[in-house]
Amino acid sequence: MGAHTSTVLIETDVVAGCIEEMAQFGAHPVAGMQRVVYTPPWVEACNRYSTWLEAEGVEVRRDAVGNVFGVLPGREAAPSILTGSHIDTALQGGRYDGTLGMIAGYLALRTLKRHFGKPRNTLECVAICDEEASRFHSNFWGARAIAGLIQQGEAESIFDSDGVSLADAMRASGLDPGRIPAARRDDIGTFVELHIEQGPILEREGIAVGVVSAITAIEQKQCLVRGRADHAGGCPMDARKDAVVAAADMIIAITSLAREMGAPGVATVGRINARPGSPNIVAAEVDFTIDVRHPEPAVHEKYSGLMARACQEIAAARGMEFHENLLLYQPATKSTPEVLDVIKGAASDLGITFREMTSGAGHDTQVLARAGIRRAMIFVPSRDGRSHSPDEFTALDDIVKGISTLTETLYRLAY
Amino acid sequence: MGAHTSTVLIETDVVAGCIEEMAQFGAHPVAGMQRVVYTPPWVEACNRYSTWLEAEGVEVRRDAVGNVFGVLPGREAAPSILTGSHIDTALQGGRYDGTLGMIAGYLALRTLKRHFGKPRNTLECVAICDEEASRFHSNFWGARAIAGLIQQGEAESIFDSDGVSLADAMRASGLDPGRIPAARRDDIGTFVELHIEQGPILEREGIAVGVVSAITAIEQKQCLVRGRADHAGGCPMDARKDAVVAAADMIIAITSLAREMGAPGVATVGRINARPGSPNIVAAEVDFTIDVRHPEPAVHEKYSGLMARACQEIAAARGMEFHENLLLYQPATKSTPEVLDVIKGAASDLGITFREMTSGAGHDTQVLARAGIRRAMIFVPSRDGRSHSPDEFTALDDIVKGISTLTETLYRLAY
Numbered sequence: 062m063g064a065h066t067s068t069v070l071i072e073t074d075v076v077a078g079c080i081e082e083m084a085q086f087g088a089h090p091v092a093g094m095q096r097v098v099y100t101p102p103w104v105e106a107c108n109r110y111s112t113w114l115e116a117e118g119v120e121v122r123r124d125a126v127g128n129v130f131g132v133l134p135g136r137e138a139a140p141s142i143l144t145g146s147h148i149d150t151a152l153q154g155g156r157y158d159g160t161l162g163m164i165a166g167y168l169a170l171r172t173l174k175r176h177f178g179k180p181r182n183t184l185e186c187v188a189i190c191d192e193e194a195s196r197f198h199s200n201f202w203g204a205r206a207i208a209g210l211i212q213q214g215e216a217e218s219i220f221d222s223d224g225v226s227l228a229d230a231m232r233a234s235g236l237d238p239g240r241i242p243a244a245r246r247d248d249i250g251t252f253v254e255l256h257i258e259q260g261p262i263l264e265r266e267g268i269a270v271g272v273v274s275a276i277t278a279i280e281q282k283q284c285l286v287r288g289r290a291d292h293a294g295g296c297p298m299d300a301r302k303d304a305v306v307a308a309a310d311m312i313i314a315i316t317s318l319a320r321e322m323g324a325p326g327v328a329t330v331g332r333i334n335a336r337p338g339s340p341n342i343v344a345a346e347v348d349f350t351i352d353v354r355h356p357e358p359a360v361h362e363k364y365s366g367l368m369a370r371a372c373q374e375i376a377a378a379r380g381m382e383f384h385e386n387l388l389l390y391q392p393a394t395k396s397t398p399e400v401l402d403v404i405k406g407a408a409s410d411l412g413i414t415f416r417e418m419t420s421g422a423g424h425d426t427q428v429l430a431r432a433g434i435r436r437a438m439i440f441v442p443s444r445d446g447r448s449h450s451p452d453e454f455t456a457l458d459d460i461v462k463g464i465s466t467l468t469e470t471l472y473r474l475a476y
Numbered sequence: 477m478g479a480h481t482s483t484v485l486i487e488t489d490v491v492a493g494c495i496e497e498m499a500q501f502g503a504h505p506v507a508g509m510q511r512v513v514y515t516p517p518w519v520e521a522c523n524r525y526s527t528w529l530e531a532e533g534v535e536v537r538r539d540a541v542g543n544v545f546g547v548l549p550g551r552e553a554a555p556s557i558l559t560g561s562h563i564d565t566a567l568q569g570g571r572y573d574g575t576l577g578m579i580a581g582y583l584a585l586r587t588l589k590r591h592f593g594k595p596r597n598t599l600e601c602v603a604i605c606d607e608e609a610s611r612f613h614s615n616f617w618g619a620r621a622i623a624g625l626i627q628q629g630e631a632e633s634i635f636d637s638d639g640v641s642l643a644d645a646m647r648a649s650g651l652d653p654g655r656i657p658a659a660r661r662d663d664i665g666t667f668v669e670l671h672i673e674q675g676p677i678l679e680r681e682g683i684a685v686g687v688v689s690a691i692t693a694i695e696q697k698q699c700l701v702r703g704r705a706d707h708a709g710g711c712p713m714d715a716r717k718d719a720v721v722a723a724a725d726m727i728i729a730i731t732s733l734a735r736e737m738g739a740p741g742v743a744t745v746g747r748i749n750a751r752p753g754s755p756n757i758v759a760a761e762v763d764f765t766i767d768v769r770h771p772e773p774a775v776h777e778k779y780s781g782l783m784a785r786a787c788q789e790i791a792a793a794r795g796m797e798f799h800e801n802l803l804l805y806q807p808a809t810k811s812t813p814e815v816l817d818v819i820k821g822a823a824s825d826l827g828i829t830f831r832e833m834t835s836g837a838g839h840d841t842q843v844l845a846r847a848g849i850r851r852a853m854i855f856v857p858s859r860d861g862r863s864h865s866p867d868e869f870t871a872l873d874d875i876v877k878g879i880s881t882l883t884e885t886l887y888r889l890a891y
Binding site: 258259260261262277279290293295296297300303308309310312316319320325326327328331332333334337338339340341342343351354389420446450 | 723765
């Protein structure tokens with residue numbers, strides 16, 4: 062059997078049908094998708110995924126947290142080759158983020174099983190229960206269960222906005238939080254995740270597939286600038302300690318350093334608030350967030366430090382205070398070079414345009430990497446870079462190329 | 477009787493006692509004062525003011541909205557000379573804003589009556605019911621009643637945060653909103669208001685008294701910068717339309733233009749919010765307010781226009797939108813030159829240091845000016861420029877100099 066046959070096997074209308082079917086579960090009443098872990102639309106989507114697999118004669122396994130696996134047992138007792146992505150969506154998100162990788166995994170498995178039968182290594186696809194943390198601050202819940210990284214008692218200590226604990230939400234979906242440790246897997250050798258790019262690079266360059274060499278480091282900090290409240294009429298410009306003006310200078314400095322850091326590095330101030338927040342009072346305090354990302358740890362550390370120092374200096378020069386508080390730190394994750402090479406070889410041999418790139422967003426892949434699993438990702442273009450939005454869209458042609466690359470990759474890894 | 481005798485007549489301990497007494501009514505449980513129109517502490521303060529006046533044999537008149545006047549009828553049928561300020565406070569404000577001018581008016585009247593008896597012109601002091609609009613969006617309610625500027629039905633259409641209409645609040649304080657038109661006065665010739673500076677200029681220059689030549693024009697606008705939401709990881713720096721970064725540039729431009737406009741001109745961005753306001757999403761929209769003040773209408777108009785144009789240009793250069801909405805416009809109010817001269821002459825002859833200055837804040841004086849009343853204001857220093865804060869403070873020595881200047885001024889105007 063030729064290694065290139067899989068291209069012709071991914072049928073456009075089947076792909077379109079799967080996307081359409083999944084979009085039924087959790088359609089947001091206004092626009093987009095809202096399929097949140099341990100809710101009825103999420104249960105229905107997991108059931109539909111199982112039904113698809115069962116219809117292909119693929120064995121379905123649900124783990125303790127609700128991750129759904131489709132398993133094609135291999136001929137040899139070798140580590141599993143796993144593919145898939147998450148089945149949950151962002152709040153009022155789109156049809157593609159996560160979902161497309163889950164569908165791609167199912168279609169790759171189905172195609173390979175139909176045409177090549179039993180693999181050498183066990184080949185599995187997965188619908189990961191929760192990546193977006195749209196309901197709970199659950200921080201890659203599904204992938205952490207697989208990686209054995211959930212702390213004891215964690216499910217009891219995280220609550221949704223209605224005060225329901227994650228543990229109770231699991232029970233309401235028929236899952237037993239006491240069994241979480243059983244979800245841990247130590248028999249997965251490789252994970253390949255297909256995902257939308259969530260950025261404009263592939264579209265801008267007219268390339269069908271991104272081969273992800275690293276997932277960025279992400280650092281988020283909460284910053285506080287403390288000046289002094291003054292009467293907006295009574296206080297002359299030169300007597301002010303205006304926290305808004307200082308924050309504006311900081312934002313300009315952060316943006317300028319982000320440009321100096323260069324692509325794929327980025328820095329974002331996404332939230333800003335002034336206190337007391339009255340038009341006629343010079344702001345005493347401003348809160349803002351900084352999100353700094355770069356896939357190279359040394360570059361990331363250097364520029365994160367330069368940004369903090371710039372803010373400190375701006376505050377000090379005005380006799381003001383600057384404080385920062387770490388909200389989140391996710392280290393960078395390099396892809397496994399051998400897996401990367403297999404993907405590149407597959408795309409190349411299939412005549413599919415690709416480029417190596419880094420991921421500016423976090424993914425389940427980085428969590429499985431922490432369990433020592435070999436990994437790499439395949440990106441497909443996001444129209445206009447849209448993501449976490451009802452506007453998410455990837456052209457069917459690009460999707461087919463992405464799934465073909467995935468299928469060929471899995472073939473080379475598992476057969 | 478010499479024109480300079482009033483200096484020696486203002487007794488420091490009496491002034492201190494009045495400030496202490498008024499601070500009982502509406503002391504905030506944490507710190508500072510909260511004496512809001514048509515509430516029990518406000519009623520008690522008005523009653524205490526009346527008691528003070530009655531104890532001096534001064535006739536008390538309460539008008540339809542609850543302004544309390546103390547009246548010393550004049551020997552001649554000439555327009556009244558009025559002094560005073562507002563009795564209400566900012567939310568968690570201080571002991572001096574408004575209150576000090578009201579106390580000063582009472583003490584000036586008492587001193588002049590005790591020592592010089594019946595004036596030529598009718599001499600009146602007033603505790604204006606509401607200037608801060610701390611409870612209702614009532615916009616100089618007390619002064620507007622005197623100036624005849626309250627619209628019919630207005631009391632029924634303004635509500636506090638509990639949904640109580642201004643009309644019902646009046647009724648609860650024993651006042652009849654149907655009688656509001658009767659509060660209008662057309663027999664006031666001159667109004668002199670003593671007030672704290674609410675800025676640091678007098679303190680910084682070591683001057684006891686400010687003679688206010690004009691009250692600034694105040695323009696407040698709500699601004700909207702519209703960019704595009706993007707994934708903070710997926711979207712490269714050069715592909716963004718980041719509303720926070722554009723707003724930061726606008727704030728820098730506004731601040732730079734405010735410095736160019738020069739003192740006493742000021743511009744303030746006191747409120748800023750980004751949407752969606754998530755650390756990992758490039759902001760689609762930023763709302764902020766601009767407050768621009770200058771006492772010279774031509775300068776005000778020029779710089780307000782330059783600021784708007786700068787924001788438009790910053791938005792246009794980035795392919796973004798900028799919109800602004802007028803929240804408030806109060807034209808500048810010039811003091812009456814003759815009244816200004818009387819105050820300067822009084823301070824000068826009393827050997828009290830003074831400077832001419834403008835007010836960066838709005839005051840009841842500007843509303844009475846709209847009714848054709850001749851006017852000017854006397855400022856006393858605000859320690860560290862603090863105002864609308866429990867930290868408000870003016871040294872007793874400066875207060876005595878301010879009240880002495882007021883007393884001498886009223887003597888020269890009314891006797």
